[in-house]
Amino acid sequence: MGERALAIDIGGTKIAAAVVDADGALRGAVRRPVPVVSGPSGAEQVFAAVWDCAYESLLAAGVGIGELAGVGCGCAGPMRWPAGEVSPLNIPAWRDFPLRERLRELVDDAPVLVHNDGIALAAGEHWAGVARGVHNLLAVTVSTGVGGGLILAGQLLHGGWGNAGHIGHLTVAADGPPCPCGGQGCLEVMAAGPHTVRRALAAGWVPPAGQPADGRVLAACAAAGNQTARRELARSGSAVGAGMAAATNLLDLDAAVVAGGFAQSGPIFWDAMRAGFDRHAGLAFSRRLRILRSADPDRVPLWGAAAFVLVPDRYGWSG
Numbered sequence: 001m002g003e004r005a006l007a008i009d010i011g012g013t014k015i016a017a018a019v020v021d022a023d024g025a026l027r028g029a030v031r032r033p034v035p036v037v038s039g040p041s042g043a044e045q046v047f048a049a050v051w052d053c054a055y056e057s058l059l060a061a062g063v064g065i066g067e068l069a070g071v072g073c074g075c076a077g078p079m080r081w082p083a084g085e086v087s088p089l090n091i092p093a094w095r096d097f098p099l100r101e102r103l104r105e106l107v108d109d110a111p112v113l114v115h116n117d118g119i120a121l122a123a124g125e126h127w128a129g130v131a132r133g134v135h136n137l138l139a140v141t142v143s144t145g146v147g148g149g150l151i152l153a154g155q156l157l158h159g160g161w162g163n164a165g166h167i168g169h170l171t172v173a174a175d176g177p178p179c180p181c182g183g184q185g186c187l188e189v190m191a192a193g194p195h196t197v198r199r200a201l202a203a204g205w206v207p208p209a210g211q212p213a214d215g216r217v218l219a220a221c222a223a224a225g226n227q228t229a230r231r232e233l234a235r236s237g238s239a240v241g242a243g244m245a246a247a248t249n250l251l252d253l254d255a256a257v258v259a260g261g262f263a264q265s266g267p268i269f270w271d272a273m274r275a276g277f278d279r280h281a282g283l284a285f286s287r288r289l290r291i292l293r294s295a296d297p298d299r300v301p302l303w304g305a306a307a308f309v310l311v312p313d314r315y316g317w318s319g
């Protein structure tokens with residue numbers, strides 16, 4: 001046992017790992033893409049890539065498995081929690097993959113905690129990021145999907161099935177378009193990158209020759225003055241602002257931290273988000289919400305994963 005954790009972050013396209021010390025210092029950080037696999041061995045190939053990345057990180061940091069307080073992992077959802085059986089939308093080879101159990105076998109039954117990446121974001125920002133010292137915090141990520149996590153009274157919230165703070169399926173437009181979740185008018189379908197791009201394409205936006213129709217290119221076109229791109233990016237921001245207002249109207253939060261590609265894209269998204277928030281946050285306790293920009297997208301997910309095991313009273317759980 002020791003005061004350091006192995007932290008792993010598994011997104012739809014990349015894997016990251018590092019050894020994280022009790023003061024938040026990262027050692028031996030390693031990143032690699034999620035392998036593109038198919039066929040019956042695909043699940044094992046993805047797991048091998050995860051463990052290679054993690055093991056390489058331990059070697060680079062000069063830390064043995066026996067010196068770890070445990071392993072924390074943030075993974076794209078959905079998942080069964082706390083069992084840590086994961087089915088990331090963008091990793092089709094993993095369906096109910098027993099990630100937590102498989103990691104435990106490799107670390108001599110040291111504690112292994114797996115949670116969804118939105119919750120790791122909240123823990124990471126609160127433990128060592130821009131939201132240190134905030135008592136009541138919402139973390140929101142706007143990317144391929146919209147996710148998030150919640151800290152209330154200084155404690156990470158999990159919810160009964162591990163989905164507390166998953167703001168992506170909060171209704172922000174009661175009569176809005178259908179959402180892939182089966183609902184309607186969810187924040188995710190109004191604001192996530194692929195949905196925003198789809199709306200822009202339907203309205204006549206064409207990406208520059210040779211560039212993909214994705215959120216990054218859309219944001220660049222908006223910044224360069226394309227009116228359709230600008231309008232749809234702003235609609236995304238406005239929906240996120242409305243969602244944050246709904247969250248703080250319910251929960252009386254102190255701050256929200258926003259992460260993901262659109263949040264980093266500049267004033268078009270940010271100003272629309274602020275305006276959307278102002279339209280829907282009317283009461284004094286709601287209007288006081290501080291809106292923070294996530295500043296360290298490479299380290300925050302690893303901080304959060306590490307916090308699960310290094311600060312169990314605040315960010316951990318049993319089961």
Ligand SMILES: [Zn+2]
Nearest residue numbers: 169179181186
């Ligand atoms: Zn939904």
